[in-house]
Each structure stands twice: as structure tokens, then as C-alpha cells.
Amino acid sequence: MKKNKVSRYLLIGLATLGLGLAGGCATKDTVSSRFPALQDNISAAKAAEAEVYAPASLKAAEAKLEAARLAVQAKDMVTANTLVDKAMVDADYARAEAPTVKAKNEAKVMRQAIQKVRAEIALLPAVN
Amino acid sequence: MIYRYFPNQLKTAALAIAIGAALTGCIGATDHSEQIANQRLELARVAYAQAKADPQVEAYSLRTLLSAEKSLQEAEQVHEEVYAAKSTGSYGNIDSSKKKVLLNDLSRLAYISERKSQTSVALAEGVVARDEIVKLGRERAEVQLLKSQMEQQLLQQDLAAKVADLELARQQLTTATNETERARIIADIQAQEAALAKAEAYAEAREADGARALAVEQARAAVQAKTEAQAQTREAEKAKAELALLLTEMSELQGQLTDRGIVLTIGDVLFATGKSDLNASAQRSMGKLADFLEKKPNRNLLVEGHTDNVGDILYNQGLSEQRAEAVKFAMVNRGIAPERIVTIGYGKNYPLANNNDAIGKQQNRRVEAIILNEGVLPASQFRD
Numbered sequence: 001m002k003k004n005k006v007s008r009y010l011l012i013g014l015a016t017l018g019l020g021l022a023g024g025c026a027t028k029d030t031v032s033s034r035f036p037a038l039q040d041n042i043s044a045a046k047a048a049e050a051e052v053y054a055p056a057s058l059k060a061a062e063a064k065l066e067a068a069r070l071a072v073q074a075k076d077m078v079t080a081n082t083l084v085d086k087a088m089v090d091a092d093y094a095r096a097e098a099p100t101v102k103a104k105n106e107a108k109v110m111r112q113a114i115q116k117v118r119a120e121i122a123l124l125p126a127v128n
Numbered sequence: 129m130i131y132r133y134f135p136n137q138l139k140t141a142a143l144a145i146a147i148g149a150a151l152t153g154c155i156g157a158t159d160h161s162e163q164i165a166n167q168r169l170e171l172a173r174v175a176y177a178q179a180k181a182d183p184q185v186e187a188y189s190l191r192t193l194l195s196a197e198k199s200l201q202e203a204e205q206v207h208e209e210v211y212a213a214k215s216t217g218s219y220g221n222i223d224s225s226k227k228k229v230l231l232n233d234l235s236r237l238a239y240i241s242e243r244k245s246q247t248s249v250a251l252a253e254g255v256v257a258r259d260e261i262v263k264l265g266r267e268r269a270e271v272q273l274l275k276s277q278m279e280q281q282l283l284q285q286d287l288a289a290k291v292a293d294l295e296l297a298r299q300q301l302t303t304a305t306n307e308t309e310r311a312r313i314i315a316d317i318q319a320q321e322a323a324l325a326k327a328e329a330y331a332e333a334r335e336a337d338g339a340r341a342l343a344v345e346q347a348r349a350a351v352q353a354k355t356e357a358q359a360q361t362r363e364a365e366k367a368k369a370e371l372a373l374l375l376t377e378m379s380e381l382q383g384q385l386t387d388r389g390i391v392l393t394i395g396d397v398l399f400a401t402g403k404s405d406l407n408a409s410a411q412r413s414m415g416k417l418a419d420f421l422e423k424k425p426n427r428n429l430l431v432e433g434h435t436d437n438v439g440d441i442l443y444n445q446g447l448s449e450q451r452a453e454a455v456k457f458a459m460v461n462r463g464i465a466p467e468r469i470v471t472i473g474y475g476k477n478y479p480l481a482n483n484n485d486a487i488g489k490q491q492n493r494r495v496e497a498i499i500l501n502e503g504v505l506p507a508s509q510f511r512d
Binding site: 078082085086089090092093096097099100103104106107110111113114117118120121124125127128 | 229232236239240243244246247250251253254257258260261264265267268271272274275278279281282285
């Protein structure tokens with residue numbers, strides 16, 4: 001009987017400790033340390049002219065970073081972590097997309113320039 | 129929920145739910161967050177399939193694609209976890225908070241996979257676009273040069289005509305006796321000389337334009353050289369990615385990039401002791417290697433057998449040749465053309481480590497399968 005009582009207290013104690021640890025883990029700020037790396041990634045995307053050539057994915061990353069900051073303030077670390085994960089891949093995409101769009105535009109301009117020169121050649125009088 | 133922070137995304141999510149529900153006919157059977165997660169997974173699957181089907185992605189951004197694949201596999205595992213409970217009827221028993229965590233995780237992983245797939249496509253398209261710019265730059269320089277040459281020819285033609293007219297006028301002056309006629313011819317000559325001087329000045333200006341265009345072309349060529357150097361770097365990256373892919377599939381083998389290509393080392397433990405039979409573990413790797421060679425028909429295989437210094441020369445030579453042959457046999461059995469594979473036994477001549485202890489000896493007992501760079505013939509790669 002006494003043994004059962006001890007076991008019950010032990011169980012309650014362990015459960016309380018477990019809940020305490022779980023609660024602590026859920027609200028402890030493990031996300032803010034990830035912000036600088038994310039900010040660097042966003043800056044790298046901007047350096048690749050993402051504001052001009054990949055604005056949607058860049059804005060998606062910035063908005064998620066801001067939302068993650070709010071989530072940290074609200075002590076919602078699970079959501080904050082998720083947002084940082086997603087913002088990271090948004091910024092990666094912006095970094096890849098921007099130079100690609102820029103290169104495609106450049107290629108288009110070059111094709112048009114070549115077409116123009118060819119048309120000018122066609123208008124030149126024949127050489128004797 | 130992240131949607132609390134993104135009111136606009138709620139609209140997107142609502143649209144996604146409607147499409148997803150319409151597609152799956154599940155309206156009413158699943159809740160809101162589950163539909164969002166399922167829709168997200170479907171988008172990730174589509175994005176991955178599109179990236180995977182693009183040969184440029186495999187060539188230029190394989191690593192990102194592999195990363196997308198990994199995230200998608202993780203998402204599929206979470207999806208299975210959710211639906212395993214549903215199919216066994218215990219879905220209702222899943223704690224709602226656990227279900228929420230699983231669905232959030234599914235949504236997160238699917239999003240990451242989708243973005244990585246998109247990134248792999250963007251990276252590959254970027255490489256293709258930059259290569260196209262180089263070609264277009266060359267083409268533009270060529271047509272500009274052609275136009276310039278034609279204009280120069282027309283100018284020279286015009287100058288020659290003016291010089292001839294002037295010469296004719298001067299001849300007329302020598303024969304003219306009437307003062308009025310002489311005065312007219314002199315005025316005509318002066319006008320023609322002025323026109324010729326103007327035309328010559330214009331021709332000189334065009335020549336200067338040509339020199340500037342040449343300088344621009346030289347600068348473009350310099351940029352092209354730089355781009356080509358970058359392309360070589362990309363090729364090196366591609367080779368690294370290929371090696372990474374191979375090694376993830378052939379965990380039993382060691383591999384490294386060399387000037388000759390990818391060198392895979394088939395260690396002694398993958399052969400029966402003192403024999404040339406490949407064991408079951410090595411056979412699995414041989415299957416992966418054959419798959420790789422099938423996908424890369426321009427790459428040939430050189431197989432080198434090596435031993436330690438135990439035993440006589442003839443025995444070691446024979447064993448090294450037999451083991452190299454065993455690898456070739458395994459490849460040919462899997463459909464690789466025998467002419468693409470050359471074997472050679474080097475016996476104990478090329479040790480990797482010293483033969484003073486058991487560890488060194490074991491390292492020396494090996495077969496090296498060298499996946500040669502594209503277009504390289506195996507016989508050109510024999511050791512001296």
C-alpha cells in the first residue's frame with residue numbers, strides 16, 4: 001500500500017517535471033539566433049537585385065521574417081521556427097531567380113538588337 | 129498557425145482548399161488545415177516532378193534537386209503517418225494537438241520541397257540563359273561587323289566615284305579655252321574637292337567607329353573568356369554533384385574526384401578472401417554503378433586491380449586482373465557495352481599505403497573503378 005503511494009507520487013512528480021520541461025521548450029527562444037543568418041540570406045538576395053527581378057519571393061521571405069519576429073514576441077516558437085524555415089527557402093529562391101530573370105531579359109534585348117541590325121543590313125544598297 | 133500573420137495567404141489558402149477539395153472530392157471529409165497540407169503536398173509533388181523531368185536541372189543544379197527530393201520524402205513520410213491512422217480507423221483517436229503538429233510539419237516540409245524544386249529550375253535556367261547571352265553576344269558582334277564592312281565598302285565606292293569625277297573635271301579644265309567655261313569648271317572642281325574632303329572625313333570617322341567597335345568586341349571576348357571559365361567551374365561542380373549522388377547510392381564504396389574522373393574504390397572486404405568474387409553488398413553497388421553508366425553513355429570505365437605485397441608476383445598479378453575483370457563482368461551483365469570498359473591488373477605496383485602493417489595491406493588490396501570524363505578513352509589513361 002505504502003509502496004503504491006510512493007509510486008504514485010513519483011509518477012506525479014515525473015509527469016510534472018515532464019510538463020514543465022515541455023512547457024519550457026515550447027516557449028524558450030531558440031529562434032532569434034537564426035534571424036541573422038536569415039537576414040544575411042535576404043541581403044544576399046537583394047545584392048542579386050531580387051528587389052527588381054524577384055520581388056515576390058523576396059517579399060515572401062521578408063514578410064515571414066517579420067512574422068517570425070512577432071511569433072517570438074508571442075512566445076510561439078513552433079510557428080516562429082516554421083516561418084524561419086520557409087523564409088530561408090524563399091530567400092534562396094529569390095537569390096536564384098533574380099539573376100536568371102535578369103539574364104533572360106538581357107538575352108531578349110540582345111535578340112532584338114540583332115534583329116534590328118539585320119533589318120538595317122537588308123536596307124543597305126547593293127555594293128558593286 | 130502562420131496564417132494568423134498572413135491575411136493575404138489566407139485567401140490563397142482558401143483558394144488552394146477549394147481546388148484541392150474539388151480535385152479529391154473530399155469536401156466535408158477533411159478539416160481546413162488538413163486540406164491546406166494536402167494541397168501543399170500536391171504542389172510540392174508537381175514542382176518536384178517538373179524539376180526532375182528537366183534535363184538541365186540534372187545537369188546544372190542536381191544538388192538542389194536532391195535536397196528537394198529529400199524534403200519531399202520527409203513530407204511523404206509525415207503524410208503516411210497521418211493517413212496510416214486514418215486507414216486503420218484510429219484517426220479519431222489521434223490527439224488533436226498531435227494531429228495539428230503533424231499537419232503543420234507536413235505543410236512546412238512540402239513548402240520547403242516545392243521552393244527547392246523551383247530553385248533548382250531557376251538555377252538551371254540561369255545557366256542556360258547566361259550561355260545563350262554568350263552566344264548572342266558573338267552573333268551580335270558578327271552582324272555588326274558585317275554591317276560595318278558593307279558600309280565601308282559603300283563609302284569606298286562613293287569616294288572612288290568622287291575622285292573619278294574630280295579627275296574628269298581637271299582634264300576638262302586643261303582642254304577648255306573659253307574663260308567662262310574655265311570659270312565654271314574651276315567652280316565645279318572646288319565643289320567636288322569640298323565634297324570629297326567631306327566624304328573622306330566621314331570615312332575616317334566611320335573608321336574610328338570601327339576601331340571603337342573592335343575595342344568593344346575585344347572586351348566582349350574577355351567577358352566570354354571569363355564566362356567560359358565559370359562554365360568550367362560549373363562543370364567541376366556538376367562532377368562533384370555526380371560524385372555526391374553516386375556515393376549516396378553506393379555507401380559501400382569510397383569515391384573521389386580526380387583529373388581523370390570519378391574514382392570509386394572497391395575495397396578488399398567486398399571480395400571473397402583471396403578470390404575475385406564480389407559479395408552481395410558489392411553487387412548492390414555494381415547495380416547502382418551500371419545505372420549511372422547507362423545514364424551517361426559518353427563516359428567510359430577503366431577498372432584497375434591492385435594487391436598488397438603478400439605472395440609472389442604472378443599470384444598478385446593474376447588476382448588483380450581477375451578482380452578487375454569481375455567488376456567488368458558485373459557491368460556487362462547489367463547491360464553496359466563491354467567496349468566501354470577496359471580492365472587492367474597492376475598487382476602490387478601501385479600501393480596506396482605502406483605494406484608494413486595489416487591496415488596498410490588491406491588498403492592496398494583494392495579495385496579502382498574510374499568513371500572517366502566525357503569522351504576520354506580508357507586506354508589513354510593507363511598508368512606509366
